[in-house]
Each structure stands twice: as structure tokens, then as C-alpha cells.
Amino acid sequence: MIAACPECERKLDLPDSTRLSEVVECPDCRSELEVVSIEPPLLVIAPEAEEDWGE
Amino acid sequence: MRIGLLASRVRTEEKRLLDAFAHRGAEVDVIDSRTLRFGLGDASPPWQVILNREISGTRARYAAVSLEAAGISTLNSARAGEICGDKWQTSLALQRAGVPTPKAALALTPEAALDEIAAMGYPVVLKPLSSSWGKRVSLIRDPDAAEAVLEHCAALPAPQAHLIYLQAYVEKPGRDIRVVVVGDRAVGAVYRNADTWRTNVARGATTTMCDLHGDLADVALSAARAVGADIAGVDVVEDVDGRLLVLEVNSGVEFTGLQRALGEGCDVPGAIADLTLARAGEMTTEVPA
Numbered sequence: 001m002i003a004a005c006p007e008c009e010r011k012l013d014l015p016d017s018t019r020l021s022e023v024v025e026c027p028d029c030r031s032e033l034e035v036v037s038i039e040p041p042l043l044v045i046a047p048e049a050e051e052d053w054g055e
Numbered sequence: 056m057r058i059g060l061l062a063s064r065v066r067t068e069e070k071r072l073l074d075a076f077a078h079r080g081a082e083v084d085v086i087d088s089r090t091l092r093f094g095l096g097d098a099s100p101p102w103q104v105i106l107n108r109e110i111s112g113t114r115a116r117y118a119a120v121s122l123e124a125a126g127i128s129t130l131n132s133a134r135a136g137e138i139c140g141d142k143w144q145t146s147l148a149l150q151r152a153g154v155p156t157p158k159a160a161l162a163l164t165p166e167a168a169l170d171e172i173a174a175m176g177y178p179v180v181l182k183p184l185s186s187s188w189g190k191r192v193s194l195i196r197d198p199d200a201a202e203a204v205l206e207h208c209a210a211l212p213a214p215q216a217h218l219i220y221l222q223a224y225v226e227k228p229g230r231d232i233r234v235v236v237v238g239d240r241a242v243g244a245v246y247r248n249a250d251t252w253r254t255n256v257a258r259g260a261t262t263t264m265c266d267l268h269g270d271l272a273d274v275a276l277s278a279a280r281a282v283g284a285d286i287a288g289v290d291v292v293e294d295v296d297g298r299l300l301v302l303e304v305n306s307g308v309e310f311t312g313l314q315r316a317l318g319e320g321c322d323v324p325g326a327i328a329d330l331t332l333a334r335a336g337e338m339t340t341e342v343p344a
Contacts, residue, residue, distance in 0.1 A: 019073070021065040021087055034064075046064075052112040054187020054257075055288055055305035 003041035007031040014041055056335050059084045059102040061091075061118055064110050067311045068324070072106070075328035088114045093121040103338045105129045106331050108307065112140045112185060115307060128338055130331055131306045135284040139306035140185050142220045145282055149301055152281035155274065156301045157292075158223040165205040168219035172201050178224040181208075184215060187305070188257035194224060225292045225300060230254060232265055232291040232299075234275035235310055235323055236284070238330045241272035243321035245313045256309070262316040274299045282306070285334075286327055 001014040008029035018024075022035045023046045034046040058076070060083050062069050069085075076083045084102065088109045105122050107129050109115035119133035131139070138144045146159040160175060162168035172179050172195065181193045181204055195201045208216055231254045234244040244267040249260040256262060265271075271291065278301045279287035288308030292300050310323040 017070075019065045019070060020085065021063060022070070023064060023066070050111060051190075052185065053110050054112060054190070055307045055309050 001038070001041040003035075003043045005029060005031060005033060006044055007033075012043065056104075056339050057084060057102045058082070058331060058335055059086045059100075059105045060108055061086045061088050061105050061115075062108040062110070063088045063114070066110075066309075068309055069108055071311075071314070071324040072108070072327060075322075075324040076331075078325075079328055079332060081328070081332055088118055091118060091121075093125070097125075099125040100127065102127055104331060104335045106327070107131060107136070110307070112136075112187070112307070116140060128334055130327075130334060131284045131286055135282055136306045138282040139284060139287070139304050142182055142184050142222075142303060143218075145304055146220075146222075148281045148283075149278060149304075152277060154277045154281050154301050155299060157225050160221045162219040162221065164217060165209040165219055168205055168208075168221065169201060171219075171221060173198075175221060175223060177201075180222045180224050181205075182220050182222060184218055184220050189253045189255035192253060194252055222302070224252075225294050225302075227252075227254075227292045227294070231302065232271065232293070233262070233313060234267070234271060234289045234291060235308055235313055236275050236279040236287040236289060237323070237326040238285060238333075239276070240326070241267055241275045242323055242326045243267065243310075243313055243317050244271060244275070245316045247312075256312040260312075262312040264316050271299060274301060278304050285330060 002011050004011055005026040010026055010028040024033050032046040033043040036042050036044050105127055107115055107119055116136045119129045119136050122129050123133050138148050143161045149156040160171050162171045178196045183191050193204045230246045230248045233247055234241050244265040245262040246265045247254040247260040254260045275289040278289045282304045284306050288305035290302040292302055314323055
């Protein structure tokens with residue numbers, strides 16, 4: 001699966017095991033990207049960690 | 056029987072959990088908590104059991120409360136999430152159950168905290184009531200540092216930030232212990248090693264294998280039971296006399312570091328999947344009143 005980084009337009013090759021809501025990092029611009037669609041593959045900038053995130 | 060896994064972020068842990076369910080031939084719906092809404096009197100959602108893996112503590116707690124109100128069994132329960140999400144409630148629950156834990160206190164204002172710190176003595180650890188990953192946790196060694204940190208707390212806008220949770224600092228040998236409890240079993244333990252006093256994996260601590268001996272397993276199980284958690288990450292510290300003290304209990308346990316250190320000999324996602332499926336089985340066989 002190929003999807004473009006919304007920040008720098010780098011084409012990312014996502015493995016077939018990629019799941020919705022997974023977060024990947026763009027190797028070029030280091031942006032954290034959330035997978036919001038599998039068909040077609042679509043990436044958006046992932047939400048920043050909030051104060052109440054954790055275990 | 057439908058099982059849901061609630062998560063807004065699918066991390067390595069959630070992927071391994073989904074693999075574990077698939078390995079057992081169980082279908083699981085992945086529910087993005089950001090899409091959930093609940094109306095009074097709405098028809099019950101279609102799941103019987105929800106494994107709550109939501110990364111936001113606030114969303115996790117409200118989802119659990121709402122799902123339980125609709126008759127859905129959640130792992131962990133809403134009550135366990137509430138206790139684990141509040142360090143003071145956790146301390147109270149541990150003490151009530153006789154689980155060894157460091158001396159702790161709650162001050163209702165930063166000014167009262169200054170008096171309490173003077174009474175407890177230095178060093179002391181100040182923790183936000185509901186933070187995780189070691190965020191904004193401060194080791195206070197003297198009155199100047201206490202005044203500075205408390206001044207910062209007082210300046211924070213959220214009223215909850217003005218409640219000051221204090222815990223006696225336990226000298227530890229450059230490490231603490233994370234024990235993962237699933238159901239009535241402690242399934243694995245690792246040392247969390249760090250050069251600094253904070254030993255959170257999220258802050259770069261490394262994990263190495265820890266012998267899950269009887270005393271350690273007993274303490275961790277007692278702690279999980281004290282807070283009512285079916286699935287728990289119990290943080291334990293050894294004091295200079297070798298006594299085990301429970302620092303806190305996490306209800307949304309992250310286990311990648313532990314799993315990496317323990318390898319094939321420990322199967323945290325498998326244990327969680329088995330517990331969830333067992334709960335689903337109980338829900339199926341329950342006879343309505």
C-alpha cells in the first residue's frame with residue numbers, strides 16, 4: 001500500500017498488516033501520521049499526545 | 056457474542072492483542088472511541104464485552120461508565136479505571152487492602168502541601184493525581200524546590216492541578232519492577248532500569264527479565280485486587296531493606312517492553328485475549344434475572 005505523507009508528500013510503502021488508527025512515522029519529515037483509511041490508503045497528521053494520555 | 060476492542064490509537068500492543076484473538080479464532084470489532092456517543096435510553100450497543108484500550112484516560116473512563124450502563128462488561132471495569140486513574144484513590148485502596156505502599160498524602164491546596172511536605176520530610180515525590188508515563192512528576196529534595204514546584208502547580212489553570220499528591224521517596228537500586236497481572240495470575244515481571252530516578256519506559260528506561268517469585272506475584276495480585284483491576288500493570292519498588300512496596304497500579308497496561316524482555320516465555324496478549332474470551336463466555340451463560 002502506498003500513501004503520501006500529508007506534511008512532505010513523501011510516498012510511504014505501508015505493509016499489508018497496517019490497521020486503521022495505527023500511527024506511522026514519515027522517514028523524511030519525522031511527522032507522526034495516523035492511518036485513517038485502508039482502501040484507499042490515507043494518512044493524516046496524528047493527534048498530539050494529550051495531558052490525560054497514558055496507561 | 057460480539058467482542059469489541061476500544062482504541063483511538065492502534066499501537067503495537069493493540070496489534071498483538073488482535074493477533075492473539077485471531078489466533079484463537081475470535082472475531083473482534085475494533086471501535087474507535089472518537090466515534091462513540093451515548094444517548095440516554097438508546098438501544099444497547101451490539102457488544103457484550105469490551106476490552107478497553109483507549110489511550111485517553113478521560114475517554115476510557117467515560118466510555119467504560121457508559122458501556123457498563125448499557126449492560127456491557129468492560130475490561131477493566133469503570134470503577135477500576137477510576138481508581139487507577141487517580142493516585143490518591145489508588146493509595147487509599149492499597150492501604151485499605153493492606154498492600155504495602157509508601158507513605159502518601161493528599162493536600163487540597165499548594166499551601167497545605169508545603170506544610171505536609173515539612174511534616175513528611177525530604178525527599179518527597181510530587182505527582183499529578185492522574186498523570187501517566189512519569190509526566191510532571193517531581194522529586195523534591197529541599198524547601199526551595201518545594202516552594203518553586205508548588206508555585207508552578209498553583210499557576211496551572213485546572214482546579215485538579217491544585218490538589219497535591221505526595222509520596223515518600225523510596226531509595227531504589229536504579230530500577231523498579233513492573234508486574235503485569237491478568238485475571239488471577241501475575242503473568243510476567245521486568246526490571247525497569249534507568250540512570251535517572253524516574254524509571255518509566257515512556258521516558259527511556261530499559262527492561263530486563265525479573266524473576267517473578269512468590270512474594271512479588273502475591274504483592275502484585277493483591278494490588279490488582281485492591282483496585283478491582285482484572286488487567287493491571289503494577290509498579291513495585293524494592294526499598295533498601297528489600298521490602299516490596301507498590302507505587303501505583305495502571306489499568307491500561309502497556310506491555311511491549313515487558314514482552315520484548317521476556318520473549319516467548321510470557322504471552323501477555325494471549326493471557327488478555329483468554330481472559331476476555333472467558334468473560335464473554337460468562338456473559339453468554341448468564342441467566343437473566
